[in-house]
Amino acid sequence: MNVRRRLIPAALASALGLGALTACSSDSAATGNTEKFDVVASFYPMAFLAEQIGGDHAHVTSLTEPGQEPHDLEISTRQRAQLEEADAALYLKGLQPAVDEAVAQTGIETKIDAAGLTRLEDHGTGGHSHEGEEGHSEEGHSEEEEEHARDPHVWLDPVKYAEVAQGVGKAFEKADPDHAADYKKNTEALVEKLNGLDKDFENGLKDTRSKVFFTNHAAFSYLAERYGLTQEAISGMDPESEPSAARVRELQQEAKADGVTTVFYETLVSDKTAKTLARDANLKTDVLDPLEGITDRSRGDDYFQVMESNLEALQKALGAK
Numbered sequence: 001m002n003v004r005r006r007l008i009p010a011a012l013a014s015a016l017g018l019g020a021l022t023a024c025s026s027d028s029a030a031t032g033n034t035e036k037f038d039v040v041a042s043f044y045p046m047a048f049l050a051e052q053i054g055g056d057h058a059h060v061t062s063l064t065e066p067g068q069e070p071h072d073l074e075i076s077t078r079q080r081a082q083l084e085e086a087d088a089a090l091y092l093k094g095l096q097p098a099v100d101e102a103v104a105q106t107g108i109e110t111k112i113d114a115a116g117l118t119r120l121e122d123h124g125t126g127g128h129s130h131e132g133e134e135g136h137s138e139e140g141h142s143e144e145e146e147e148h149a150r151d152p153h154v155w156l157d158p159v160k161y162a163e164v165a166q167g168v169g170k171a172f173e174k175a176d177p178d179h180a181a182d183y184k185k186n187t188e189a190l191v192e193k194l195n196g197l198d199k200d201f202e203n204g205l206k207d208t209r210s211k212v213f214f215t216n217h218a219a220f221s222y223l224a225e226r227y228g229l230t231q232e233a234i235s236g237m238d239p240e241s242e243p244s245a246a247r248v249r250e251l252q253q254e255a256k257a258d259g260v261t262t263v264f265y266e267t268l269v270s271d272k273t274a275k276t277l278a279r280d281a282n283l284k285t286d287v288l289d290p291l292e293g294i295t296d297r298s299r300g301d302d303y304f305q306v307m308e309s310n311l312e313a314l315q316k317a318l319g320a321k
Contacts, residue, residue: 037176040083042091042099043070044293045155046114048303050090052190053169057179063099067295069268070095075102083108088175090114090168095152110175117167118160120150123221155291157222158201158307162194197307201227204311209319212258214251214283216265216274219290229318234263234273243273252281262317264288267297286313 036059041047043064050060063079064070075098083089088110089103103111154160169187173180205227213224218233232254234243243251254260262284265274271285278285289298289306299309314320 037172037179038085038087040086040089042089042096043073045161045291045303046090046092049114049161049165049168049190053165053172053183053186055182055186057176057182058172064096064293066293067268068293070292074098080106088112088171092152092154094120094150110171112168112171114154114164114168115150115152118154118163120152120154121222122149123151123218151218151221153219153222153290155303156220156307157226158194158198159226160222162191162198165190165194193304197304198226200308201311204315204320205229205318207321208315209321210259210261211318212254212260213288213314213317214255214260214263214274214277215288216263216269216271219266220288229314230258232260234277243277248277248280251277255281255283259319260317261319262286262313264313264317266290267295268293284317286317288313 037054037057039050039054039058039060041050041060041062043062044066047060047062050058054060061082063075064073073096080102083102083106086108089106089108090112091099091103092114093100094115154164165187169183169190172183172187176183201223211228212230212232213220214232214234216234218231220231223229224231232251234247234251260283263274263278263281264286265271265288267287267289275285277283287299288310291303291306291310294301294306298306300306
């Protein structure tokens with residue numbers, strides 16, 4: 001669609017992490033098709049929305065490679081050029097500072113910030129921090145600091161993810177009005193599936209022996225709030241940090257008090273800390289995927305499959321009846 005876009009050979013694009021996410025997109029890159037609505041997404045949850053809503057009309061690429069920890073992303077010169085040449089950028093402000101900066105500096109006409117399409121909350125130490133930020137109260141902090149303290153993991157709550165999807169759909173309709181009817185139809189279908197997923201979680205977790213679960217880092221605050229659970233993160237907000245000895249003792253005591261059976265770890269970060277705590281506290285381990293990327297280690301091929309796997313893991317760990 002964007003005639004300004006300089007074509008990058010498919011092999012080079014793949015090596016640079018600019019490869020397409022779907023067969024449709026891959027075909028577009030290979031054939032030099034510039035007629036599609038060209039969307040650059042920041043990482044997997046945004047790319048999934050763009051693919052589902054854009055359908056056959058969109059050419060979607062992701063700035064974050066499969067298996068890459070999205071918070072560590074640095075934007076290359078070629079990726080900056082790709083943003084300039086795209087029709088739309090879809091990102092989640094506050095999650096990837098390098099992407100926020102790159103999008104702000106581009107002249108791209110349609111900039112879709114998913115963080116502005118639903119209400120983000122400040123979960124403090126129960127949320128997620130970036131660039132060494134800490135949870136804190138809003139008093140005495142600038143608006144920018146308060147914004148960065150908010151938890152960005154809205155895609156793990158199907159209800160909030162559906163709100164984002166609706167906003168993305170409207171943005172696509174406005175940016176590419178020739179295909180607005182299809183974008184609207186695709187958005188409605190996606191929201192319906194997300195509503196179904198919400199019901200699956202609500203019904204599957206309403207009657208459990210325990211309501212407390214341990215995670216490697218605090219990515220699941222929205223999910224826990226939505227379904228009446230309590231998340232306890234080993235390392236707080238930083239997935240790579242080591243917990244203190246006092247924190248480990250605290251979690252061991254809580255495991256006994258609350259009947260916790262399982263320590264969850266992730267697919268994109270080391271499981272060492274989770275497995276050490278589990279061994280010391282005589283607990284089991286399992287995967288609870290924050291869905292920041294899909295790899296061959298993921299328990300499913302897309303968002304819905306992995307979320308259903310997460311539900312099964314939680315039901316098992318919490319003793320669903």
